[in-house]
Amino acid sequence: MRVVTARVMILAGLVFAATSFTLGLRLRIPGIPMLSSAPPGGAGEIPFLPAFFILGIMLMFLSAVVYELIPGRRAPAPPARPRLR
């Protein structure tokens, strides 16, 4: 659970940061005509993209805290000793 959560956070952060960076660059992305047709360097960019980029980076590093703080799965109890009849 702990490892999965941390990995999901890293992945989500990476996607968040990369997406906001790419949208900020206004790269021509196939399938998104609105962005592709936007004039480069024009005003009216998607606001608060830098904030999303920062959040993405923070999420990635926060995964280390989650990894350390969420308690791990309890070790399985040792198998019971076979009784001698």
Next chain:
Amino acid sequence: MATKAQRFPYAVGQFSAGAYLFMVLLVALIGLGIYAFFYQLTQGLAVTGLRDIGTMGGSTWGLYIAFDVYFVGVSFAGITTAALVRLLNLRHLRAVSRMAELLTVVSLILAAFSVLPDLGQPLRGIVYLLKYARPQSPFFGTFTMVIAGYLFASLVYFFLDGRRDAALCARAPGRLQWFYRLWAAGYRGTAEERERHDRASFWLSLAILPMLVIAHSTLGFVFGLQVGRPGWFSALQAPAFVILAGVSGVGLLIVIAAIMRRALAAEDRLTPEVFRWLGNLLMVLIAAYFYFMVVDWLTATYAAPSHEIRISRAIFFGRYAGIYWISVAAMLGAFVLQFRQFTQQRYRLPQIVASGLLANVAAVGKRLLIVVPSQTHGTLLPYPPGSYSPTWVEYSIILGLFGLGTLMYVLFSKAFPIIELPEEEQEG
């Protein structure tokens, strides 16, 4: 039952009369800085020495930006040292690890604060950067990578690395027990927790190092990508920024470690081996920076365009020659001091500390020379050479920032062990 508060190691929780006096002095410095800041905020940037480039013959960036770059540079050493200690398993350097991490956090906060007075409307600047900054601009990188990403990553590293000592401190009753418990966050020191911490720290260090290089390079790009500004436009700006950051940061870390060694009587932890290692690292970084300086000299004087030559003359023989040659002499002095010890294999603490101080004098001078001359003497339009002289407002704000940084450092060292507690106490 424990009725008397247990004494913590490394003077945690102990305040002498001298410490109080020192803190009063620091608070006074901060007060002066705040007064100057609000004076500037109400009167406008006209009370500073900053003026428009060209038309007013001035410089729009001055002391604030020079020290912003300096503080960001200083932060380099902290987290680099901590990451290298972790990645290369340099156990003898663990004693300076927390000092280095704290240096990073404090200097990044100071860097953020030193940008604010340079903006006529600080609040508007912050909101607009969050709202409109574009990845094409290097400011996007400095704002997101340095201030947000780098600072946040350092805080995460700092928090996780301090949990073990916080758990140890939380065992003793005291006024700050709640703080230690909060920081420890349930840490018990089991083998599983230690193993998990080692793994997390390793990956965190591995992630921080490239981000650190990107962040410092981006700061260099703020200057290096300005094609219309002679003196700045250079491919060497970014790598030179990284190296000079290392020089100033390692130098300051040496000075702080020496002060702590003396103040906390921690000779057993901060051994000569620690200073020898840091001193040698400083020497290598200075040598690398000299290489950049020589390459820069040659390029700027061999067959450079007239605008580049005008700036070079102002720096080498003109208005800025004093700062330049003092910086070169300080850098050379720092190198010679270290190199002599290295060849003789006999290291003396005062000399290592002196080289750390000299390296920082040189770094401040070089930062000023990077920021100012290209604005006063680097206009492509036919304006006469300008000038820049900081006023008392700028000096006061910078002094206030130094006071704030020192106070944060002193207060933290009084609340938490500034040197990592040794391993044997862990099992206690």
